[in-house]
Amino acid sequence: MPRPADWHENFIKCGYWWPTANTSRSAAAQLRDFLSAGEPPPFLGFGSIVASEPDFLAEVARRTGRRTLVQGTGEFSETDVLGIGPEPDEWLFPQAEAVVHHAGAGTTAAGLRAGTLAVPVPIFTDRPFWAAQLHCLGAGTAPFPFKNLTVGSLTEAVNEAVGNEQCRQSATWLSARLAAEEDRSIAVATFLEQYRPSR
Numbered sequence: 001m002p003r004p005a006d007w008h009e010n011f012i013k014c015g016y017w018w019p020t021a022n023t024s025r026s027a028a029a030q031l032r033d034f035l036s037a038g039e040p041p042p043f044l045g046f047g048s049i050v051a052s053e054p055d056f057l058a059e060v061a062r063r064t065g066r067r068t069l070v071q072g073t074g075e076f077s078e079t080d081v082l083g084i085g086p087e088p089d090e091w092l093f094p095q096a097e098a099v100v101h102h103a104g105a106g107t108t109a110a111g112l113r114a115g116t117l118a119v120p121v122p123i124f125t126d127r128p129f130w131a132a133q134l135h136c137l138g139a140g141t142a143p144f145p146f147k148n149l150t151v152g153s154l155t156e157a158v159n160e161a162v163g164n165e166q167c168r169q170s171a172t173w174l175s176a177r178l179a180a181e182e183d184r185s186i187a188v189a190t191f192l193e194q195y196r197p198s199r
Contacts, residue, residue, distance in 0.1 A: 001133075012191050015184035016109050019090060027087065031069075034082045035095050038067050042158050043096040045071030046121070056151065058083065063155040066162065069096065090114070098161045100154070103131035103143070112139060115175030117167040119157050121146050138170030 003013050026032075035041070042064065044057045054073040061068035061081040068081050069092075076083040089110035093099055096116050101107045103120035108130040111118050118140035120131035134140030141161050144154070161167065 010195070012187060014187040015181060016113070016178065017185050017188075018113065019088075021090065022088070025088070025091070027091070028084075030077065031082065031084055031087070034067070034069070040095055040097040041067040041069050042098045042100065042162060043069045043071070043092065044100045044158070045069075046102045046123075059151050060154045060158065063151065064158050066097075066159075068158075098158065100158060102146075103127040103134065105130055108134060112171070112174050113178055115172045117141075117161055117164060117171045119144065119154075119161045121149060121154075137174060138167060139174050140167065140171075 042061075044061055057070045058073045058076075058081065061070045062078070066080065070081060070083045071085070071087070073083045075085055089107060090113065093110050093114035093116045096114075098117050098119060099111050099114075100119040100121060101111065103118075103122045104127055108118070108120075111134075118134050120127075120134050120140050121144045122128040122131040123146045128143065128145075131140070131143035135142050141157060141164065144157055
């Protein structure tokens with residue numbers, strides 16, 4: 001996106017800063033077994049936003065007819081649905097077929113980096129903006145406003161997303177572009193070295 005015209009001269013546009021990968025972590029055996037037992041599953045979760053009844057996402061997962069991961073419902077296990085606790089997005093998203101999320105800036109970035117197509121469900125603040133950007137870039141379905149959410153409508157959206165090859169290709173392409181960028185924190189470090197506050 002272009003630099004906003006109303007930004008102060010000392011605001012810099014640097015791109016994403018990625019967290020340092022924790023290569024020593026190991027997911028629970030149940031989650032590892034679920035992921036290895038078949039094709040990558042869709043993932044349903046709203047991260048830090050507690051925006052729905054716990055049973056809502058679990059019921060969506062059951063109705064998709066797909067092996068599905070659900071976060072935010074507590075840990076549970078059914079034949080084709082696994083409820084999980086917190087897991088790092090940078091580890092989990094690359095292993096998902098599609099990701100239903102609230103389109104927060106950090107979650108959106110993690111999905112783009114993973115190359116996983118998104119079903120964005122914006123709730124408030126900056127979420128509608130990032131959801132619209134995902135769709136504009138072709139890496140996500142059309143934003144699905146949270147206020148219009150039903151079990152049936154979200155189930156349909158997940159199933160449509162999984163079969164959207166064009167979205168998948170766009171997400172993969174964007175992931176490769178992000179991976180090719182230089183470390184964007186360098187721009188910040190350079191600025192801080194040169195910056196001298198005015199008096």
